[in-house]
Amino acid sequence: MSFTSLGLSDALLKAVSIQGYSQPSPIQRKAIPLILERKDVLASAQTGTGKTAGFTLPMLQILSQQPALRHRPVRALVLTPTRELAAQVYSNVKDYSAFLDIKSAVIFGGVNQNPQVSALRQGVDILIATPGRLLDLHNQRLLNLNKIEILVLDEADRMLDMGFLRDIKKIMALMPSKRQNLLFSATFSKDIKALANDILNHPVLVEATPENTTVEKINQQVYHVNKTDKPDILVKLISDGDWEQVLVFTRTKHGANKLTKKLISSNISALAIHGNKSQAARTKALHEFKKGDIRVLVATDIAARGLDIPLLPHVVNFELPNIPEDYVHRIGRTGRAGASGIAVSLVSADEKTYLRDIEKLIGMRVESDVISGFTPDPNASTEIEKPQRQQRSQQRGSKPTGNGEAKSSNNKNRNNRRRFNSNSNRRSE
Incomplete structure (x- = not known):
């Protein structure tokens, strides 16, 4: 047709x-x-x-x-x-x-x-x-x-x-x-x-496709790692693989800024994009990433939708999302318009529950491995802190903060949102 x-x-x-x-x-x-x-x-x-x-x-x-x-x-x-x-x-x-x-x-x-x-x-x-x-x-x-x-x-x-x-x-x-x-x-x-x-x-x-399925052309990979090793592992993957264009997702704005500094100190050009950045800074970062002036764009879930980056080869989940549907949107930034792509997830022990939720959602087990020289601790705690598992209903009850899209109606609502955001690991962007 x-x-x-x-x-x-x-x-x-x-x-x-x-x-x-x-x-x-x-x-x-x-x-x-x-x-x-x-x-x-x-x-x-x-x-x-x-x-x-x-x-x-x-x-x-x-x-x-x-x-x-x-x-x-x-x-x-x-x-x-x-x-x-x-x-x-x-x-x-x-x-x-x-x-x-x-x-x-x-x-x-x-x-x-x-x-x-x-x-x-x-x-x-x-x-x-x-x-x-x-x-x-x-x-x-x-x-x-x-x-x-x-x-x-x-x-x-x-x-x-x-x-x-x-x-x-x-x-x-x-x-x-x-x-x-x-x-x-x-x-x-x-x-x-x-x-x-x-x-x-x-x-x-x-x-057009079954609900929440992932694009078939995306090669999904999981590496089991220690949480503290994640920054060094990401640097190794980018450097050893000679990755030239990488979109990396973190769960928080602070985490995105911290990781960006680590990459820059390792001689990997990077910029962060999240809700605390001005619109001019967000636009500039995306423009430089698309042009190839920077190798890595570190983003919170604000970038999981709406970023049309042709032929983006690599997406990395530096931290798994605690809402499994967001995994689908994140990795969907690669493998677009029929192109192939690679989606890598660095999974620490406390994120294994998130991984199980994601695999249940997409209806498949994602191939997993460990990286030489970075063997994960088999005794690491798999317990998830309660604030990380906030219910979707709580998130829907919170207005977006820090992105200029909505304003609080009064000081009480603003304080409520501050309290919510301080307790939730998944920030509204």
């Missing part, structure tokens, strides 16, 4: 061709015709399988078939959980609308709002936004959502994890009840299905 058979316009087909795509992915083949029929869609697909184009292309087709209104009110809204994902979606919308009379803009926190306000005043057909900045600008009466025809929730499960459910409900109330709703997610949890029941109207369920 080609893109031509999906009913897309010549202008869109030309834009798709320029981007180098000739055959639609499974999620695109299934979702695009349904969206063009104006159905509400609940779609799940692995990260890196083209789901952004799965909603962007039909959305552009629908909007372009109607004459643009004089003042160009926002007619389509795409909500994303992170700034990086918002920027990526915006880039895709611009690429695919190159030959259409469609204007788009992106808004997110952590940066000056004035350029974003200026773009809105010039008229926007498609708006890509994070929830916090969207509500902020709406409360300032700088944008209106009463003409929305299409709503897209991208990476909806991540939005729930980051505590955006209340903001999402506020945004729902600002839009016309009669609209097309599209919910795209890498996983289908019970919470996602509950959200879908609230906002979707007789949705069509689309699953």
Whole structure:
């Protein structure tokens, strides 16, 4: 099947061709015709399988078939959980609308709002936004959502994890009840299905791949190690393997900064990206990593979604996530668009429970080994400290901190979040 058979316009087909795509992915083949029929869609697909184009292309087709209104009110809204994902979606919308009379803009926190306000005043057909900045600008009466025809929730499960459910409900109330709703997610949890029941109207369920499966082309490897040996082991793997582009995940911001310093002291160029970094610093780090100016990007889970890095060869879990679904999103940064990739996890004794949870989720045992010269202590404690095993419900109850996407409503809420974040090993980014 080609893109031509999906009913897309010549202008869109030309834009798709320029981007180098000739055959639609499974999620695109299934979702695009349904969206063009104006159905509400609940779609799940692995990260890196083209789901952004799965909603962007039909959305552009629908909007372009109607004459643009004089003042160009926002007619389509795409909500994303992170700034990086918002920027990526915006880039895709611009690429695919190159030959259409469609204007788009992106808004997110952590940066000056004035350029974003200026773009809105010039008229926007498609708006890509994070929830916090969207509500902020709406409360300032700088944008209106009463003409929305299409709503897209991208990476909806991540939005729930980051505590955006209340903001999402506020945004729902600002839009016309009669609209097309599209919910795209890498996983289908019970919470996602509950959200879908609230906002979707007789949705069509689309699953391009089994829930929470990992990309087959990713070579997954586990090394059992002592926790204290992890920094030296990572340096050895990168140096001995001559790895030139490596995305490394830690669980905390402090851990990311500490590891970055260790790599730099070992003559390995590295930068960290996490929620305490300014947007300018995050953008700069990602840009230098993509260009190859630095070898290693050390990230917290804020980077697990929304980072489109073509042909990224190596992902390393310096620390396993304590939410098994996050493992799928992390390693999904490699093995994208049909390319192969390697995902390495350094697992200490206290992370073995996390590993079992991950293997249960993905339905397979990951090949494990030890590294010569770094034999793990067989008597090391496998006990996990209680704060590391916070329940998902607690995390959803916490608003994101340190990322500029949302603001606390009062000092009590802010103090509650501080107490939560000091007790939780998995930080909301």
